[in-house]
Amino acid sequence: MLKRWREQRFLFEELVKRDFKKKYKRTVLGILWSVLAPLLQLLVMSLVFTYIFGRTQPHYTIYLFSGNLLFHYYSEATNGGMRSLLANSSIISLVNVPKYLFLFSRMLQALINFAITLVIYFIFVAIDGLPFRLTFFALIYPVAMLTILNAGVSMILSALYVFFRDIEYLYSIFTMLLMYLSAIFYSVTTYPEQIQRLFLLNPVYVYIRYFRDIVIDNKFPSLAFHLLAAGYAFILFGIGYLIYHKFNHKFLYYM
Amino acid sequence: MITLQDVAIRYRIGNFRDIGLKDYAIARLKGEYHVKEFWAVDGVSFHLEQGLMLGIIGMNGAGKSTLLKAISGIMVPSRGQVSIEGSIAALLALGSGFDGDLTIKENIFLRGAMLGNTRQFVTDTYQDILDFSELQEFEDRPFKQLSSGMKSRLAFSIASLVRPDILILDEVLAVGDGSFRAKSEKKMKEIISNGATTILVSHALDQVRELSNKVLWLHKGKQIAFGDTQPICDRYQQFLNGEIKI
Numbered sequence: 001m002l003k004r005w006r007e008q009r010f011l012f013e014e015l016v017k018r019d020f021k022k023k024y025k026r027t028v029l030g031i032l033w034s035v036l037a038p039l040l041q042l043l044v045m046s047l048v049f050t051y052i053f054g055r056t057q058p059h060y061t062i063y064l065f066s067g068n069l070l071f072h073y074y075s076e077a078t079n080g081g082m083r084s085l086l087a088n089s090s091i092i093s094l095v096n097v098p099k100y101l102f103l104f105s106r107m108l109q110a111l112i113n114f115a116i117t118l119v120i121y122f123i124f125v126a127i128d129g130l131p132f133r134l135t136f137f138a139l140i141y142p143v144a145m146l147t148i149l150n151a152g153v154s155m156i157l158s159a160l161y162v163f164f165r166d167i168e169y170l171y172s173i174f175t176m177l178l179m180y181l182s183a184i185f186y187s188v189t190t191y192p193e194q195i196q197r198l199f200l201l202n203p204v205y206v207y208i209r210y211f212r213d214i215v216i217d218n219k220f221p222s223l224a225f226h227l228l229a230a231g232y233a234f235i236l237f238g239i240g241y242l243i244y245h246k247f248n249h250k251f252l253y254y255m
Numbered sequence: 256m257i258t259l260q261d262v263a264i265r266y267r268i269g270n271f272r273d274i275g276l277k278d279y280a281i282a283r284l285k286g287e288y289h290v291k292e293f294w295a296v297d298g299v300s301f302h303l304e305q306g307l308m309l310g311i312i313g314m315n316g317a318g319k320s321t322l323l324k325a326i327s328g329i330m331v332p333s334r335g336q337v338s339i340e341g342s343i344a345a346l347l348a349l350g351s352g353f354d355g356d357l358t359i360k361e362n363i364f365l366r367g368a369m370l371g372n373t374r375q376f377v378t379d380t381y382q383d384i385l386d387f388s389e390l391q392e393f394e395d396r397p398f399k400q401l402s403s404g405m406k407s408r409l410a411f412s413i414a415s416l417v418r419p420d421i422l423i424l425d426e427v428l429a430v431g432d433g434s435f436r437a438k439s440e441k442k443m444k445e446i447i448s449n450g451a452t453t454i455l456v457s458h459a460l461d462q463v464r465e466l467s468n469k470v471l472w473l474h475k476g477k478q479i480a481f482g483d484t485q486p487i488c489d490r491y492q493q494f495l496n497g498e499i500k501i
Binding site for chain 1: 324328329369372377
């Protein structure tokens with residue numbers, strides 16, 4: 001395993017470089033967009049919900065930013081991941097390279113963008129007067145789990161996308177639905193207990209809530225909550241792995 | 256060393272995923288739904304010792320390129336076995352593994368990485384590759400701006416200079432200009448004399464006669480002949496002239 005990784009490291013690095021160059025090609029601001037895009041999105045949402053819908057929750061900007069930050073990461077990673085196989089079909093059909101490298105390259109790209117936004121997030125947290133605590137280090141946990149989940153979901157989607165291009169349209173609707181169900185700009189506390197529990201069926205919401213609990217409410221999530229966060233990640237990654245394992249050699253016939 | 260045992264590759268045509276939901280439903284309603292099977296390569300077996308050059312001949316649609324995909328590990332055969340010893344560099348089409356938006360320099364590194372080299376090795380051979388392809392002035396230009404001849408020169412330069420154990424070339428020599436063709440043939444002989452095994456697909460029979468030690472003749476996926484170059488090339492020539500039937 002380690003030997004294979006050493007062999008493929010160079011290719012992986014080159015693929016990551018290529019994806020970055022291509023993403024920001026012909027943009028004036030280049031990689032700055034990784035920071036600007038989520039910031040502008042936050043600004044719009046913050047204006048809309050504070051002034052038009054009149055939300056007055058304490059630390060609402062951070063509440064909103066937490067949701068946006070994680071959801072944006074999920075959405076960017078899985079949408080890029082879904083296309084990663086087909087976008088490289090000309091390479092895959094003519095050169096013998098491990099297919100998962102293309103997907104992992106996109107995952108890393110999304111992770112780097114996320115990391116940049118995370119820095120901005122902490123700046124906002126400081127500006128908003130929320131104290132930094134040691135428990136902030138626990139945020140590594142939901143980020144790691146979401147990263148595994150992203151890879152799993154992307155494996156499933158990219159395989160399906162090779163066979164059925166319809167997935168692209170269905171998934172954009174699904175992503176929108178998931179966004180509204182992730183309580184990004186509203187609070188679930190207004191709902192009865194049972195409905196609140198239903199939100200936990202949404203993995204992205206679980207990770208968002210972890211962030212909010214730690215950063216805004218200074219509350220450390222329970223063990224069960226940790227297990228739930230890990231469960232979603234590993235189950236989806238497992239399914240994705242099995243699909244790749246099974247269909248690895250069949251992709252080529254449909255590209 | 257390359258050994259193929261009864262290798263066959265099947266394509267399925269007209270199945271559900273191929274035609275889409277609408278056509279599938281219509282075909283089902285009319286009772287016309289059936290999946291056609293097509294054997295692009297059917298029962299090819301041969302053994303190629305190290306250091307030899309194999310020429311693959313056959314008309315269009317004989318399954319030559321598909322067979323190369325199986326040998327280079329891109330496709331897994333539907334039946335039979337391929338066993339390979341050594342690293343492979345395959346040039347299956349002009350732009351294979353290149354990215355049109357990246358520069359020549361970036362492409363050399365990317366393609367070098369795909370062929371399984373280390374960064375150190377590609378950095379060291381980079382200048383040789385560029386010099387051999389004679390594209391020094393184009394170093395920082397995007398790949399898509401190159402002419403097709405230049406693209407094939409670059410592709411050949413990378414694949415041949417990274418010193419593979421097995422080099423696979425599919426019709427890529429046909430496009431270079433005269434002087435580069437002579438240079439690349441010389442390079443190929445050098446690679447072979449260094450002990451590499453080479454597979455060449457070409458419609459230029461003279462080139463096959465001159466370079467190869469062994470020839471494989473395919474026709475509609477079936478193996479017609481495998482063996483020494485001259486007799487098989489003679490028979491193939493007769494077949495092309497319509498003097499014999501198979």
